[in-house]
Amino acid sequence: MSDRLAWGILGTGNIARQFADGVIGSARRSTIVAVGSRSPDSANTFAESREIPNVHGSYDALLADPTVDAIYNSLPNSLHHEWTIKALRAGKHVLCEKPFALTASQSKEMFDAARKAGKVLVEAFMYRSHPLTHEVIDSLRGGEIGELKMIRTSFCYRTQRVEGNVRFDKKLGGGGLMDVGCYCINLSRLLAGEEPVEIHASAHLHERGVDDLVVATMKFPAGVVASFTCGMSVHADNTAYVCGSDGYIEVPIPWKPPPQQAAYTIARSTPPKMDLAAGTGGAARPPRETRFVDAGSQLYALEADDFASAVLDGKPPAVSEADTIGNMKVLDEIGRQIGLTF
Numbered sequence: 514m515s516d517r518l519a520w521g522i523l524g525t526g527n528i529a530r531q532f533a534d535g536v537i538g539s540a541r542r543s544t545i546v547a548v549g550s551r552s553p554d555s556a557n558t559f560a561e562s563r564e565i566p567n568v569h570g571s572y573d574a575l576l577a578d579p580t581v582d583a584i585y586n587s588l589p590n591s592l593h594h595e596w597t598i599k600a601l602r603a604g605k606h607v608l609c610e611k612p613f614a615l616t617a618s619q620s621k622e623m624f625d626a627a628r629k630a631g632k633v634l635v636e637a638f639m640y641r642s643h644p645l646t647h648e649v650i651d652s653l654r655g656g657e658i659g660e661l662k663m664i665r666t667s668f669c670y671r672t673q674r675v676e677g678n679v680r681f682d683k684k685l686g687g688g689g690l691m692d693v694g695c696y697c698i699n700l701s702r703l704l705a706g707e708e709p710v711e712i713h714a715s716a717h718l719h720e721r722g723v724d725d726l727v728v729a730t731m732k733f734p735a736g737v738v739a740s741f742t743c744g745m746s747v748h749a750d751n752t753a754y755v756c757g758s759d760g761y762i763e764v765p766i767p768w769k770p771p772p773q774q775a776a777y778t779i780a781r782s783t784p785p786k787m788d789l790a791a792g793t794g795g796a797a798r799p800p801r802e803t804r805f806v807d808a809g810s811q812l813y814a815l816e817a818d819d820f821a822s823a824v825l826d827g828k829p830p831a832v833s834e835a836d837t838i839g840n841m842k843v844l845d846e847i848g849r850q851i852g853l854t855f
């Protein structure tokens with residue numbers, strides 16, 4: 514195998530385009546050699562503008578392509594299980610989009626298939642590959658805000674495109690919880706460093722039968738409490754707050770941090786109490802300190818290269834099997850509570 518991982522892109526939709534453009538633009542250890550679509554025309558259009566050499570008019574043909582080392586599964590949620598397992602059985606490593614599957618039990622089957630095939634399988638939570646995420650974790654673990662007490666996140670958007678939108682199709686695993694709530698759950702569990710023992714959720718369901726607004730809380734064994742809001746019918750700040758006994762960390766763009774100047778702020782103690790400190794000659798440190806992180810590459814290039822390191826160097830993947838299964842279990846439970854099971 515060369516020092517670059519050869520990728521085949523499964524599907525030609527929105528995120529497939531973003532992933533391919535990120536990899537082509539700035540990946541160091543990844544190259545795109547093939548694309549596969551249900552439609553030969555879509556595959557051709559996708560490949561032409563990006564100079565991708567191998568073009569396949571079916572998913573099976575892509576999986577049979579011997580030049581492909583790894584498949585990027587960018588299909589709708591309900592197809593992750595089927596096509597990830599098919600790709601593994603065809604001898605490919607797989608980076609599978611979030612949410613990993615429709616259920617935790619499907620996810621376990623996918624990892625079992627990976628073990629059987631001896632291939633790497635990872636869930637594509639791209640924000641986990643950005644150094645901003647690592648710095649926030651390091652700041653927390655380094656004690657900069659004291660003891661972690663509470664996490665508050667949101668990931669919301671408003672879309673009016675319902676017809677033809679996979680997110681409004683229950684059969685395809687739609688809904689805001691699966692689409693973006695999975696990020697809030699993932700970051701909260703990452704920061705807490707353990708699995709929640711109590712989960713409470715409420716939701717608004719769209720007439721198409723999928724959730725378009727969810728509010729949920731999670732309580733972790735050490736006492737940390739997390740809350741999140743996700744939805745497809747509402748605007749929110751989409752900021753992450755990591756709150757401790759001595760201060761808090763604010764991450765204004767946690768989910769899709771930019772390649773340069775990705776910011777987070779450490780606020781030590783809550784204004785207005787500390788606002789007074791500057792003029793008093795007392796506490797030397799300012800109450801708020803904003804730091805900037807440069808990633809050096811596009812987000813999806815970082816993700817692809819992390820995956821390449823897992824395959825080529827045997828490094829631990831950005832998101833472990835246990836992490837993915839833990840996330841899916843929370844999605845299962847919230848889905849059960851809001852009446853949305855797949």
Ligand SMILES: NC(=O)c1ccc[n+]([C@@H]2O[C@H](COP(=O)([O-])OP(=O)(O)OC[C@H]3O[C@@H](n4cnc5c(N)ncnc54)[C@H](OP(=O)(O)O)[C@@H]3O)[C@@H](O)[C@H]2O)c1
Nearest residue numbers: 524525526527528550551555587588589590610611612679
């Ligand atoms: N990590 C991220 O930043 C991020 C962002 C957005 C989405 N995602 C994830 O990526 C996946 C796809 O989302 P997307 O926004 O790219 O969706 P999309 O634009 O609708 O693309 C999905 C693609 O899947 C293929 N497909 C196969 N069966 C389909 C069906 N029955 N209906 C519609 N499409 C079908 C199509 O490709 P062909 O026609 O070429 O076969 C289609 O272009 C989801 O799992 C989503 O959660 C991740």
